[in-house]
Amino acid sequence: MKTFGLLILGMLPLLQQQDEQILERGDKLLNEAKAAYEEARSTSSVAAFVEAGFKLEEARIKFIVVQEIGSPDKQKAATDRLRAVNQLGKLIHDGKVAISGAAADSRPKAPDSPPPAPPKDPAPEAAAPPKPAVDVTRRLPVPDEPKQREAEKLIKELFKDQYSRRTPQDRRALARFLLEQGARSKDDPVGLWVLYREALDAAIQGGDSDAAVTAIDAAAAVFDVDGLLMKTSAITAIGKTVKTADDLSASAEAALKLAEDLVLADQYEAADRLLTAALQQAKRTPDASLTARVAVRSKEVAEAKSLYQAEKGVLQTLARTPDDPGANLEMGRFLCYVKGSWDLGLRFLVKGSDPALKSLAEKELANPAAAPERIALADGWAELAEKDKSPLRKSQLTAHARALYEAALPDATGLLRTKVEKRLETLGQAAPSTGPVDLLKLIDVKRDTVAGDWALNGRTLVCNQKARCARIQVPYEPPDEYDVSVVVERKDGFEVYVGLSRGQTQFYVAIDDWAGTLTAIGWIDGKHTPENENLYRGKLLTNDKPALVVCAVRKDGVTLTVDGKKITAFKGSFDRLSNADVLTMPNPRVLYLGCNEGRCAFSKATLTPISGQGKPSK
Secondary structure, eight states: OHHHHHHHHHHHHHHHHHHHHHHHHHHHHHHHHHHHHHHHHHHHHHHHHHHHHHHHHHHHHHHHHHHSSOOHHHHHHHHHHHHHHHHHHHHHHHHHHHHHHHOOTTOOOOOOOOOOOOOOOOOOOOOOOOOOOOTTTBBBOOOHHHHHHHHHHHHHHHHHHHHHSSSHHHHHHHHOOOHHHHHTTTTOHHHHHHOOOOHHHHHHHHHHHHHHHHHHHHHHHTTTTOOOHHHHHHHHHHHHHHOOHHEEEEEEEEHHHHHHHHHHHTTTHHHHHHHHHHHHHHHOOOOOOOHHHHHHHHHHHHHHHHHTTTTTHHHHHHHHHHTOOOHHHHHHHHIIISSOHHHHHHHTTTTOHHHHHHHHHHHHOOOOOOOOOOHHHHHHHHHHHHHOOOOOHHHHHHHHHHHHHHHHHHOOOOOHHHHHHHHEEEEHSSSOOOEEEEEEOOOOOOHHEEEEEEEEEEEEEEEEEEOOTEEEOOEOOOOOEEEEEEEEEEEESSOOOEEEETTTEEEEEEEEHHHHHHEEEOOOOTGGGGOTTTTTEOOOTTTTSSSSEEEEEEEEEEEEEEEEEEEEEEEEGGBBOOGGGGGGOOOOOOEEEEEEEEEEEEEEEEEEEEESOEOOOO
16 A cells, blocks of 8 residues: 555656646637637637637636646636636627527538628628627636625615615516616726626516526626526526516526526536426426426436536546547537537547548538538438437437438429428427527528518628518428517618418517507407507617517417517417418418518527427428
8 A cells, every 4th residue: 555655646746747738728728719709709700609619618628627637726727717618608609699690509501602792772790799898717806895895885875766665576677777787887896796796686586587697697797707606596596486477487498598508518417406496497387388398408408417427538538638539539429419519519520430420520511512412411410310219319419410401401302302301200200309490591582572672681681672561481380389589670661570470370570560659469359450459559679779579489379578678478369360461471381571661681580499390381
């Protein structure tokens, strides 16, 4: 034993040197990821964001390993770096979403076609994501407690009327109010921190998950805090206090969304606990589809947690030998099959030891333009899905194959198209797609225009000229339940339309209808929007300013939110809903977009399935 102990002591300098080298490599990769992010942000390039994400994933591996095996001081340094990694990961993710309109990595994009000639008065491209307030590795420390107490005293004195109101609704209003104040206090770090901290506390007291997450994101952009840990604590606390069915549903939905962020950061234990609690909340609501979704995701995360534990040795190998073929193979499989991070995982698979997977990854990264090549890729992943016994891996492989088939379908003809349609039908029965669908990618303006002058200007769908009820079909038949998210910028004119459907019932949302005086879901019982029971009075859109519109279609009705604010909802049978006679569409089962007597630009339009299976229309 004495000899063994002396041997270990003799090896300590070597082990410490390895820790230092791994940490240095991680720092180098983190700096490269930051530089790549800045380039991606300035060029608005999805490919550049993917490159930044790959560098960041390599850095994450280094820091995770040092956190596991390093000396105490190196472990602390790695923990600090991982906070920065998670914050930069969020910025990269948000930047990619701002450009592509799709949050999921698993949906491949069809190759970009050459842009059309610019219209006479083109709408602007989608705005680049905002520049971070500070370097993610140089965020401000949380202010000292004495300074916080002084700022808190001043804030509560200035806004004592708002603080005096104690109902849950009042607490929610206070949270939103304090967030607005924070947006005006950027030059006062102490006051800014306390405003965000107080907004978070008020949001938790009021059961407002959205406001809580907004407060944490705002704070984490400036201060060196663990945003994921703060969000987990906040969503957990809210889940313990909410009582109504609507609040329980909102809490469970927030947990589902946060769980995805935790999985991306490899925090499976926290995601598992969060979803276990969310499942109990969902069971207390009448929403069976929500309960089913949480239950399925909870099982998947539990499996991912187990699989991640088995990856620890792989991570250590990659940290020391980044080009090891076996470790790259296992890491690529884990990222693709478990996390659904295909854009990152494929880059590991091309360095892996499996020739078949390496070939598939190389072909996909080449982004083939021809439909037969994309269909062959989909066939390869679908064959692997058929052989896999793991429910989680099978689900990810199937979803990816579906996405490739869907991307190839518009360009497929004849027997090849028939083959793709049959494969989509089979895969839909085997495992429904759960990733967002980029609706703008499906549009062919020549084929799908119904009225008006429409064009695809880069990644943005624009209506270039004023026309009565200008509209364009989106050739996609949605599933039973879904969310449609649209970013629209009205240049001039009147209402904006989002056409929806459920089964054979097509209906729509009109925003700023009747000269900007109302917004409504129409028609209800054959009545025009001004006569509807669910109308919202007031103007919602500002010309030349993008707005986020989300339409949530569920079995019991429809809910509309604009820029995060719930505007109106319909509860009841879909038999009561119908399309306006002036908005008649060739296919009553698909979605559509439109505007009236004006010009507008849609920079994003995505559909997220909730239950059931959607499909591109024939």
